[in-house]
Amino acid sequence: MRTLKYSILTLIGIVHLIPFYILLGMALKPTEDTSSKWIFPTNMTMDNFVNAWNQAHLSQALINNVIITGSSVVLIVLIGALASYPLSRFQTKWNQFIYLLCISCMIVPALTILVPLYSMIVDMGGINTYWAAILTQVTFQLPLTIFLFTGFISSVPRELDEAGSIDGCNKFMIFFRIILPLLKPITATVIILTGLNVWNDYQFSIFLLQKVSVQTIPVALSQFISQFQNQISWVAAGCVIGMLPVTILYLFLQKYFIRGLADGAVKG
């Protein structure tokens, strides 16, 4: 029985690793090597990575990604948590309506609003700026954030609020001093989920960030791929580089994520 279980375990592990194995193999193969994708290269080369890095301007793209994602996440957490407190605690008819309104914004397809949104941002002078990209990303991650925060806050006992009130705190202080610190686990979840979405965003960034100097990795990579699609090894190398930052981050933060999900999803 145990061997069966471990065989299945290994099988699952291998099956889910296969795509990455193939990708890595392609990225390390020299361009002249046209052997099957299943065969891992014996003479590996880093050339593809160097080419992809330079041609796709990935160093600049990385910086842009960090700036945009970092700023967005800070704003998302603050505005989202702030908004979620009254929506979770005081479920008046009006607040319930507002809550539904916020959640329904998750459904709006990006393209229906793309052109009016783009026009508006041009008029504001925001194309190719960080702030327009950041504000747009924040807006589109807020629904999910509010969804997660309200779920979590409802699991925090109201007695804590009351205790704070008795101690002389006003409503706002209750939020900042008592509730907010307790939100750490779900905040980690929010940071990871929304951070990922912002980091990997393509549909908006392709229009808002057109200059090479402000492009994020997905945009730079997509142009690189369409430009060099006959250089498959370069494409593969580019994909690997695009994956690395988030993978490393995840490996460090996964503990918090699991705990946050547990509390948010289950108690929500």
Added chain:
Amino acid sequence: MKKKMWGSSTILNVMYVPALLFFAVFIFYPFIEGIRISFTNWDGYSQQFSYVGFEKYINMLADKNTWTTMSNTVIYGFGSTLLQNVLGLAYALFLDQQLRAKGLVRTIVYLPVIISSLIMGYIWYFFFQFDGGAINDIMALFGAQPVDWLASGPRAVGIITFVNTFQFMGVAMTIYVAGLQSIPKDYYEAASIDGANWWSQFKNITLPLLMPAITINVVLNIIGGLKLFDVIVAMTNGGPGYASSSLSTMMYNLYFARQDAGYAAALGNFMFLFIAIVSITSLILLKRKEVKI
């Protein structure tokens, strides 16, 4: 006394004003504009256009491609959701046992989630390519003829659903693992003592207590699946023709390639309504089934 304590609650509502402002500026206003555009024959870029009433909506309903795309979108949405949740739960159950290296395997399964869907699409495209694709290579090894996997509409839809599942089932799995771990073990012990077998325990303890997790997973999966875009662009670009398109890719194509912004906007509004109705209905139905501990 209660009234006095929470009397100033309306003041607190000011806390969600910033969020509302964001929505108003970046979503509501453009959305209304989008509705206006759906009543015009604008081509998406020139300065002239005229109002054409409901013509675009009528075209949309009469176009056979709309229905193909609709059914594809439904398959992407519900198919992915079904597969992701069944597999996710199965994996969660399996990986919740006492096994060494289960954490490692969980991380491996979750890994695709963090990669951009565009990249994931390309990776799997290398698998299903006709010439030199990984799968055709294996088939050649067994002496079979290479198959043009993505050339047939229905097959492409299935493949894309599979790729989407593969990418995001780690999310479902992780949420289910968390859910499973929050169920107190004594419930199971008590049930064992009472002679209940595994299936009975699963049906009567695990499933009901897992409902909040199921709700979140299903609703998020449905919305994500119905809006599917990046993967399709990377693998088939909606082709051949519109055979593997989703509402999103068709809208993108209508707006840019076909230069029919009015039609695209009409489709977009239709898509919004459809996704809204489906997801809100699912949310309400599932929330009713939740059991509070």
Added chain:
Amino acid sequence: MRKKWLSISCLTLAVVTALTACGSNGEGDKSSNTADGNADKKVTLTVSTNVVGEQATVLQDIANKFMTENPTIKVEFSAPGKDYENTMKVKMASKDMPDVFATHGWSKNRYGEYLADLSGEAWAADLDPSIKSSVTDESGKLYVLPMDQDKSGPVYNIDLLKEYGLEVPKTYDEFLAAAEVIKTKSDGKVVAIHIGGADAWPIGQWFDFMATPMLISAEQNSAQALLDGTFDWTKFDELPQMFKDFYDKGYFNKDILTSKYSDSAKAFAEGKAVFGFYGPYFIEEAKNINPNLNAGLMPIPSIQANDSPTFAGGEKTTWGVWKDSKNIEAAKKFVAYYAQAENISGLAKSNQLPPGLSSVKIDAGELTAYYEQYKDTRVLPFFDRVYLPNGMWDVLCKNGQDILAGGIDARQYSENMKKEFERLSTNK
């Protein structure tokens, strides 16, 4: 602990605000800079083109030279590839165009209302007469600088043609016969034409080429009918039917629906396809893979009896100036720089096409001999640019995919064409 949270948030906010402020100042808000007639102030030009790879590099090198000779002008060059057209459409809608941009065949029909009139420029008198009508209108407005001109027809593998004992086909019937020979002699391993259908536009390219001999080039043709909207679309059926038949007979690559343009280049380079229905640039692309490739250019075979082969021609690499640009003088200067003989010559050569200015001698690399050989062959404009309203390209492509996949038949194809034709024509 709370304090730590709070201070970290405040610090981050401060850093973020500082960064974004720097970001917006550094990058500039609108795409064009502050209007300033003073020639001493630094001016930034935004320049955008649809081409990628080698073609883009050549353009960028010239831009860099321009910058060294004009230190007060900074050029921001971008070549976004496949998203170029989409981005340009969104930009047109919000009246936010680059100062200088490429029009890839659509200077009059799509970008026309956004382009400044260049007829007053010094180089304007030097336009090659064969390209002049494509880039000027009846009022004399000159829309763009055409640096080279397209003279496209299919390309073929010289060695393979010889190996199969074939001559360059002049009519479509000869072409079909050749395709059969190729199929039988190679036992199906080599195909007549490889088309990267997954990218959609290669399919459109086939239709664009073949529509001319079918509808336009013969003496009895439908040119006028198409132009004044009286065309009988049942006459169009034959074209998609030809396409389907060609596929059914096995003359196209089997994976036509899922292979991409880059696969075509590979197949052509490796001798797995004899003909490429792309254009001269395709040879350059294939040679990157196999430098020993021996390829030639042929005109499009005729279809109707008593007709002769033709080339498809029109603008290829162009620069247009946004008429509302805030730096219009600098933009015109930029364009004029490219009009210099050595730049035009270098560019045309790298694209293996004839130049757009008559004072520059043709030097299309290896293809010069072919242009010489076919110098009396008629050059007719690309079918879709003249006879189809703007926006029909996608219909050609998507329906082409559909008919191969069995979703529609030739009659439906024409019906779809008719519907879109009428919709897009009334919009103008």
